[in-house]
Amino acid sequence: MGYFLTREAFDGVVAELGKRFRIFAPVRKKGAGRFTDTDVILYDTVRSGSEIVLDAKSDYAFKEALTPLSEVLFYFTEANTQAASFDDRPILIFARACDMHALQRMDQIYLCNGPEDPFYRRRRELVHFALIGCSESFPNCFCVSMGTNVAPEGWLFSVDSAPDGCACTVPDAGCAPLFAAAAAREIDAAPCHVTENKVRVCVPETVPAAVRTHSLWDEYTVRCINCGRCNFVCPTCTCWSMQDISYTDNGNVGERRRVAASCMVDGFTDVAGGGQYRRKNGERMRFKVLHKIYDHRQRFGNDMCVGCGRCDDICPEYISYSNIINKVYDAAREG
Ligand code: SF4
Ligand code: SF4
Incomplete structure (x- = not known):
């Protein structure tokens, strides 16, 4: 069972949820795209349902709500350290099925790959999800091939864009009264998911x-x-x-930050003495691709890549990651 909400009613529900959560959702930034007069869709805090982009794939993923690009972990002086302050309000993230699977991959890396990461854990405890249904496949998606087109459980409610409103399902008992009160009518609903993508990949075993x-x-x-x-x-x-980051000349007072890194950029594999493990871009690509469709599976039993296709969307050189997977498949068959 689900609910049909008018756009205004959905706005009201999101505004009400905003009293309980910091809400992160895909929003359209007008004119902020990489070319003149193009937009970008990325995650930001929202206060109203009308800000949330339900009918297009976001260019960037939700992960910065969980793992900020740059985060101060603690401050240090010569003799002491002090943990940085931390916003401990509950978080609600609107995400699609592939991103819900991506959350599982993040959990595997941060929580199950050796000792738990406490900085991830403390924020992970605060995070709840709302599922955005996919009524159609977007360009470059290959979630069906990766088995991530249907969301795993764990979301509070789902929302699908519908003519004149939104179709919602609400498995969470805590949220159900809010939706029931705002709904125009009850409907027989389930979150939409795609069963076919134009892009298909074969992942080698x-x-x-x-x-x-x-x-x-x-x-x-x-x-x-x-x-x-x-x-x-x-x-x-x-x-x-x-x-x-040192505040003083002697380097004994400052702060320690965790910042996002990229295995594709210079410096990632630099080691003492001027060594570098992967100098060529092709070597870096090999590492990235095999890490996501082979090495991760050896460790955790599932592929790291969830087939969202964002890397293909964003590459300025039009390099297609899904094409590379298929090339690896062919090369693996050659033996
Ligand atoms: S490797 Fe590309 S397709 Fe796979 S999860 Fe990352 S951005 Fe999405
Ligand atoms: S986005 Fe494209 S060009 Fe940039 S590092 Fe990735 S594959 Fe290379």
């Missing part, structure tokens, strides 16, 4: 060692400009590095 030195990677040494944009839009890229 195993990747022979020969694929790691295959010539297919050379193309990306030439084409990729190691800008790192594919990492920053990806909901499952979780790498970060530490920065100590």
Whole structure:
């Protein structure tokens, strides 16, 4: 059972939820796209349902609501450290099915890959989700191939854009009265999901060692400009590095920040003595791709990539990650 809400009623529900949660949702930033007069859709705090983009894929993922691009962890002086203040209000994030799967990947990395990350854990405890249904497949999506087109459980309510309003399902008992009171009528509803994408990939079950030195990677040494944009839009890229910012000349007073990192940019694999493990862009591409469709599965049993296609959408060199997966599949069959 579900509810049909007019747009105004949905606005009211979101405004009411805003009293309980900080709400993050995809919003359209007019004229802020990469070309003149183009928009970008990214996550920001919202106060009204009308701000939320329900009918287009966001260019950036929700992950910054959980793992900010730059976060001060603590301040230090010569003898002491003090934890940075932390906004502990509950968070509600509007996300699509693929992103709900991406959340599972983030949990695997931050909570199940050795000791738990306490900074992730403390914010993760505060986060709740609302599911945005997908009535159609967007450009470059390949969620069906990756098995992420149907959302896992764990969301409070779902919302699908409908003519003149929104169709919602509300499994959460705490939210149900709010929707029931705002609804124009009860409906038989379930969150929409796609069953087909134009883009399809075949993920190899195993990747022979020969694929790691295959010539297919050379193309990306030439084409990729190691800008790192594919990492920053990806909901499952979780790498970060530490920065100590000194306030004083002696370096003994300052702050430690965690900042997002990219395996595609210069410096990521620098080591003492001027060494660098992956100098060529093709080597970096190989690492990224195999990490997402092979290495992660060896450790956790599922692929890291959830097929959102955002990396294909954003790449300034029109490099298609889904094409690369299919090339790896072909190379793996060659043995
Ligand atoms: S966005 Fe494209 S060009 Fe930039 S690092 Fe990723 S693959 Fe390379
Ligand atoms: S690798 Fe590309 S398609 Fe896969 S989850 Fe990341 S951004 Fe989405």
